[in-house]
Amino acid sequence: MVNSVAGEISADKLGWTLVHEHFYFAYPGWQADLTMAPFDREEALRVGLEVCQTLKSAGIQTIVDATPNDTGGREPLLYKELSQMTGINIICVTGLFTESRGAHTYWKVKMAYGADIAQMIAELFIAELTKGIGNTSVKAGLIKVSSSAQMTQYEEETHKAAVMAQKATGAPIITHTDELSGIEQADFLLSQGADPRKVLIGHVTNSGDVEYHRAILKRGVYICFDRMGAAFPLGVSDDVHIQNIVALVREGHTRQIMLSHDTVNLSLGRATARPQAVRSVDHICRNIVPALKAGGVSDEQIWTIMVENPRRFLSDG
Ligand SMILES: [Zn+2]
Numbered sequence: 001m002v003n004s005v006a007g008e009i010s011a012d013k014l015g016w017t018l019v020h021e022h023f024y025f026a027y028p029g030w031q032a033d034l035t036m037a038p039f040d041r042e043e044a045l046r047v048g049l050e051v052c053q054t055l056k057s058a059g060i061q062t063i064v065d066a067t068p069n070d071t072g073g074r075e076p077l078l079y080k081e082l083s084q085m086t087g088i089n090i091i092c093v094t095g096l097f098t099e100s101r102g103a104h105t106y107w108k109v110k111m112a113y114g115a116d117i118a119q120m121i122a123e124l125f126i127a128e129l130t131k132g133i134g135n136t137s138v139k140a141g142l143i144k145v146s147s148s149a150q151m152t153q154y155e156e157e158t159h160k161a162a163v164m165a166q167k168a169t170g171a172p173i174i175t176h177t178d179e180l181s182g183i184e185q186a187d188f189l190l191s192q193g194a195d196p197r198k199v200l201i202g203h204v205t206n207s208g209d210v211e212y213h214r215a216i217l218k219r220g221v222y223i224c225f226d227r228m229g230a231a232f233p234l235g236v237s238d239d240v241h242i243q244n245i246v247a248l249v250r251e252g253h254t255r256q257i258m259l260s261h262d263t264v265n266l267s268l269g270r271a272t273a274r275p276q277a278v279r280s281v282d283h284i285c286r287n288i289v290p291a292l293k294a295g296g297v298s299d300e301q302i303w304t305i306m307v308e309n310p311r312r313f314l315s316d317g
Helices: 041-058 076-086 105-112 117-130 153-169 182-191 210-217 238-250 283-294 299-314
Strands: 002-004 007-009 017-025 062-065 089-095 142-147 173-177 199-201 222-225 257-259 264-267
Touching: 002 089, 017 041, 017 076, 017 257, 017 299, 041 076, 041 264, 062 299, 076 089, 089 117, 089 153, 105 117, 105 153, 117 153, 142 153, 142 182, 153 173, 153 182, 173 182, 182 199, 182 210, 210 222, 210 238, 222 238, 238 257, 238 283, 257 299, 283 299
Parallel strands: 017 062, 017 264, 062 089, 089 142, 142 173, 173 199, 199 222, 222 257
Antiparallel strands: 002 007
């Protein structure tokens, strides 16, 4: 069984799954600008419905919204409404972003006072996984943690908390990595006792070097090529990722690979031009899957990557 925003569902119902997207997102501090750019629920609902329609017509049945607690845009009740209106399964996270781009201040002040913030954060994660987010009764389905290029002390505490919460609940851990921090991050999580079969190292698309991917895979965890269609932040193109995925599949790593786009479908706050490739949640289905097949990846292997791996990772099985 898996916690979706609309309640528990059987893992068999997940189908084709994107494991790292964002319906809505804003960096912390966006609240300061709410006078100039208030949250427009109607617009958020409109965009969300459009995303769900695009997913449906591409054959995607499940989407993981990886928006953490300390940024803007995690909207459990809106996700629930979208899921009930469209039949798309939505799974949301409990988690925290990196020190530099998240809202660390609250926790770091407690740390300075000597509080055991790993324990406190673990309690928060466990409550959101088992009881619900705030008073919404919508439960998170997985844990998200994030590490900078070099893991900071604060980030070590958030990662410790994630493993504590995993031990208590069995929940899977999905990650954000900056640059090439996936190896250090996987090692840290495993050193704390994380279950490698319940760890998905994200943003391996930061690197076009397949040696980096192999190094993470060696740890027994999953890796996610989750910025397909986005030549950012390090400018690696889809073509390079496709070559690398084909190579890793040939080497027998099919059961450890997942794919997603890391789209932000609505940026909250005031609009700013962003250097980001235009991409949509159907890019993988429409363009990447055919390219992988042309590279020799079989239908069965595509099924493993898009359906079986997310199902195995997200469910207790
Ligand atoms: Zn993301």
